[in-house]
Structures are given as structure tokens and as C-alpha cells.
Amino acid sequence: MVFSQRREKETVKETPQESKIEQEEKPEEKDFTPKEILPGSKSAYDMKLAMNSEGLFSADVKIDITNISNETWSELKLYFIPNMFTANNSPEIEQHSTINIKSIRINNKEMKYTLEKDMVHIPLEEGVTPNKSVTFQVNYQFTLPKTGEKFTEIDGNYYLAHWYPMVPTYRNGWNKQPYFARGESYHTTFSNFKVEYDIPEEYTIVTTGDNSFPNGKKNIIQAKDVKEFYVGLMKKPQVVQRNIKNVNVRVFGINESEKLLEEILVTATDTLTYFYDKIGPYPHNQLDIILDGPGMEYPGVVTVGSTRSGNREIASVKRTVVHEIAHQWFYGLVNNDPYFHAWLDEGITSFATSLFLGDDGANNVRLYNSNTERMPSNLPLNDYGEAPTFIYIYGQSHVKLAEIFTQHGGEQKAEEFFKEYVRLYKYKEVDTAEFVRFMKYYLKVEDDSLFKDWVNYSPLSEA
Numbered sequence: 398m399v400f401s402q403r404r405e406k407e408t409v410k411e412t413p414q415e416s417k418i419e420q421e422e423k424p425e426e427k428d429f430t431p432k433e434i435l436p437g438s439k440s441a442y443d444m445k446l447a448m449n450s451e452g453l454f455s456a457d458v459k460i461d462i463t464n465i466s467n468e469t470w471s472e473l474k475l476y477f478i479p480n481m482f483t484a485n486n487s488p489e490i491e492q493h494s495t496i497n498i499k500s501i502r503i504n505n506k507e508m509k510y511t512l513e514k515d516m517v518h519i520p521l522e523e524g525v526t527p528n529k530s531v532t533f534q535v536n537y538q539f540t541l542p543k544t545g546e547k548f549t550e551i552d553g554n555y556y557l558a559h560w561y562p563m564v565p566t567y568r569n570g571w572n573k574q575p576y577f578a579r580g581e582s583y584h585t586t587f588s589n590f591k592v593e594y595d596i597p598e599e600y601t602i603v604t605t606g607d608n609s610f611p612n613g614k615k616n617i618i619q620a621k622d623v624k625e626f627y628v629g630l631m632k633k634p635q636v637v638q639r640n641i642k643n644v645n646v647r648v649f650g651i652n653e654s655e656k657l658l659e660e661i662l663v664t665a666t667d668t669l670t671y672f673y674d675k676i677g678p679y680p681h682n683q684l685d686i687i688l689d690g691p692g693m694e695y696p697g698v699v700t701v702g703s704t705r706s707g708n709r710e711i712a713s714v715k716r717t718v719v720h721e722i723a724h725q726w727f728y729g730l731v732n733n734d735p736y737f738h739a740w741l742d743e744g745i746t747s748f749a750t751s752l753f754l755g756d757d758g759a760n761n762v763r764l765y766n767s768n769t770e771r772m773p774s775n776l777p778l779n780d781y782g783e784a785p786t787f788i789y790i791y792g793q794s795h796v797k798l799a800e801i802f803t804q805h806g807g808e809q810k811a812e813e814f815f816k817e818y819v820r821l822y823k824y825k826e827v828d829t830a831e832f833v834r835f836m837k838y839y840l841k842v843e844d845d846s847l848f849k850d851w852v853n854y855s856p857l858s859e860a
């Protein structure tokens with residue numbers, strides 16, 4: 398790909414005539430109306446989370462769920478991912494999670510329910526008609542597994558991704574797909590959260606919502622219009638922070654060198670500045686980077702591992718920092734269902750990471766070239782079978798997006814394209830068909846030639 402050395406051309410002055418052509422060619426908003434994929438459900442979460450000194454958590458969760466689909470609901474299905482790491486569901490892991498649900502109530506009435514794999518299922522006595530709401534409440538205790546990936550304890554630090562029941566989208570029934578460990582099989586829409594916590598004194602809390610450092614033992618944290626609410630609890634972490642673009646960027650580490658923390662902070666602030674300027678404003682007041690756990694994005698928080706784990710080199714940790722921060726736009730602002738259209742956040746994020754770093758994403762190019770079996774980038778996760786999904790979801794879509802912009806205006810055009818994409822679709826959900834429609838419009842391509850050898854068309858024609 399030809400994305401290196403790209404910054405030179407920004408300094409080249411255009412002649413007035415060229416600017417005029419550029420302006421005339423720029424698509425007008427009136428030509429194109431974005432069609433968002435509607436969520437069908439809308440939720441407001443009010444949660445209490447307490448942890449004792451032994452690592453036992455108690456949660457009290459209340460969710461007001463509104464039916465914004467045009468069907469009547471006869472049941473509720475919620476994700477409950479902590480249950481995937483119990484002795485029953487993950488006998489192979491070292492220290493499994495325990496879950497003890499005390500009660501589930503709907504509109505204050507205790508209900509019968511089933512908890513199977515990553516789902517709580519509650520048949521409703523009375524249907525919920527369109528525009529009506531129900532109040533779901535659950536009271537439960539849990540402990541964390543030691544190798545639960547994103548929901549895990551690491552050396553006395555607790556990382557709580559998807560620790561509470563999460564409401565799926567509703568499309569001809571609840572859009573609750575089977576759990577899939579290699580990827581994100583859960584999909585939610587934008588919601589408001591209020592979380593009241595009570596934790597041991599020596600822990601620092603790092604969350605999706607804004608909080609001060611050092612924090613109090615007890616407090617209430619809120620977050621608006623986010624897909625999920627992450628909580629990290631770290632025992633006496635190191636912290637470095639800097640304010641940039643009115644965003645407080647903080648890096649949290651455990652037993653890291655001062656030099657590494659500072660370097661990561663520079664990478665994080667440079668990344669934030671680039672995406673802020675080129676793609677659009679960052680949607681939170683804080684951006685927290687946790688140097689522990691797997692590389693993963695959450696609203697306002699990213700985890701990126703550290704050089705201590707798995708002998709990783711600094712360059713690899715930095716690349717993960719850039720990738721996970723880029724997700725704040727492609728996942729955090731523009732939503733997509735990661736079970737059916739994972740490439741939309743992972744492929745675009747991988748490509749955007751290379752745009753910022755000014756490289757061709759050698760790893761993804763290698764992945765793509767190593768692959769002998771051609772499969773589309775937009776299959777549902779389970780349809781890849783045993784095939785390594787990352788080849789198609791990360792590698793192939795990154796390489797193909799780079800090829801498209803090599804033919805259509807280069808990296809500057811790519812930045813403009815994604816800026817417009819985020820402007821049109823922020824706080825909305827996009828699927829593959831809608832992305833293809835927007836790209837063909839923006840690049841003025843009539844046929845499907847840009848996508849023919851890597852996007853599956855059968856779901857597109859139904860859409």
C-alpha cells in the first residue's frame with residue numbers, strides 16, 4: 398500500500414483552481430440520507446456494585462427497558478456473560494467464576510427465569526407493547542475467574558467487562574446470538590448508566606464514566622450514550638496523565654517502568670489528537686489506558702496489555718494503544734453488530750491505525766497473503782467454523798480498504814471519508830450493506846466492483 402510518507406502532501410499548497418474542483422466534487426449532504434439500523438430496544442441502567450476485601454462482588458442492577466420495535470415482546474433475553482466462566486461452562490480454566498443470583502424481578506414481581514450459557518431468559522406474563530417499558534431487576538453475587546480474558550482477575554487486580562446483564566437489540570425477536578469466544582458475540586445499543594460503587598480503600602477504580610484520581614471508596618459515576626460500562630479495579634497502580642483537547646488522558650500500570658508509562662502517554666495523546674482533528678471530536682472527558690489484560694476497547698477505557706505479559710515489544714504495545722483508541726470512533730461512536738459485521742469496527746480500526754502510523758499494516762498484509770481459502774469479511778462469527786476469523790475480519794478488510802483508497806484519492810481522501818462517515822453515523826448503527834451504500838456514493842462508484850471478491854452479497858440483497 399502507499400500510505401507511508403503521506404504527511405508531506407498536507408503542506409503542499411493547492412492552487413485556487415484545484416480547490417474549486419475539489420469543492421465541486423465534494424458530495425453534498427442532501428444527495429445522501431444515512432439509513433441507520435434501528436436498535437428496537439432502549440435501556441437505562443441503574444446499578445450498585447460493591448466489592449469486599451476477598452474479591453467477592455455484590456451487584457444490584459435495575460434496567461428500565463423500553464420497547465422501541467414495532468412488535469410486542471413476550472419474553473426478555475439478556476446477555477449474562479459472567480456465567481460463561483463458571484465451573485459448568487468453563488471447566489478447563491484455572492480459577493472459575495462463581496455466580497449466585499438471588500432474585501430476578503420484573504416490574505417489582507419476582508419471576509421465574511433460566512440462566513443458560515451467556516443468557517438470562519425470562520418469559521413475560523404480560524406482553525410489552527411498542528413504546529411501553531418494563532423494569533428488570535437482579536440481585537447477585539459473583540467472583541472473577543483468573544483466565545476469563547476480559548472479565549478476569551490478574552494478580553489481585555479486577556477487570557470487569559460485561560459484568561452485568563446487558564440488553565440486546567431487538568430485530569424480529571431478541572438479537573441474542575450464540576456466545577463465541579474468538580471475537581465479540583454481544584451487541585448492545587447506546588444507553589445511559591448510573592453506577593454506585595463501594596470498594597476497598599486500597600483500590601483505584603477506572604471506568605467508562607468520569608472519575609477523579611485518587612477516587613473515594615464510595616461514589617456514583619454516570620455515563621451517557623455508551624454501549625457498555627467498564628469497571629477496572631487496580632491495587633495501588635502507577636498513573637501518569639495529561640490534558641489534551643480538553644480530554645484527561647490517563648495511563649494506569651502495575652510495576653511498569655516510568656519510561657514506558659511516559660511513552661505510552663505520548664502515543665495515546667498523539668493518537669487522540671490525530672483522530673480528534675482528522676475524524677471528529679472524542680466523545681468523553683477522560684480516556685483511560687490500562688496496561689494490563691488483553692487488547693480491548695470499551696467506551697472511555699482501553700486495555701492494552703503490557704511489556705511484562707508475553708514478552709511483548711514496546712512497538713507492539715504502542716500499536717495496540719493506537720488500535721484500541723481508534724475504536725473510540727469505530728465502535729464507540731459508530732455502532733455495528735460485531736457478531737454479523739465485525740469487520741466494520743475491526744477492519745476500519747485496523748486501517749485507521751495504519752493511517753495514523755503511516756504504515757501499511759504489515760501484519761494484516763501478511764495475514765491476508767498467508768490465506769489460501771477465500772472467505773468474505775462479513776460472515777456471522779459462527780459461520781467461519783474453525784477458520785481463523787481474524788484473517789478475514791482484520792486482515793482482509795484492512796488490505797481491501799487500503800486498496801480502495803489507493804485507487805480513490807489516497808490517505809487524505811480516506812481521512813475525509815471516515816470523517817464524513819462518523820459525522821453521518823455517530824450514535825447510529827451501520828451494517829455492511831449501509832457501509833457499502835455510503836462508500837459507493839462517496840467515491841462515486843456505480844457498480845459493486847470495490848467489494849466483489851471480499852464481501853458476501855446474499856445478506857446485502859435482503860437488506
Ligand SMILES: [Zn+2]
Pocket residue numbers: 720721724742743746
Ligand atoms: Zn479491535
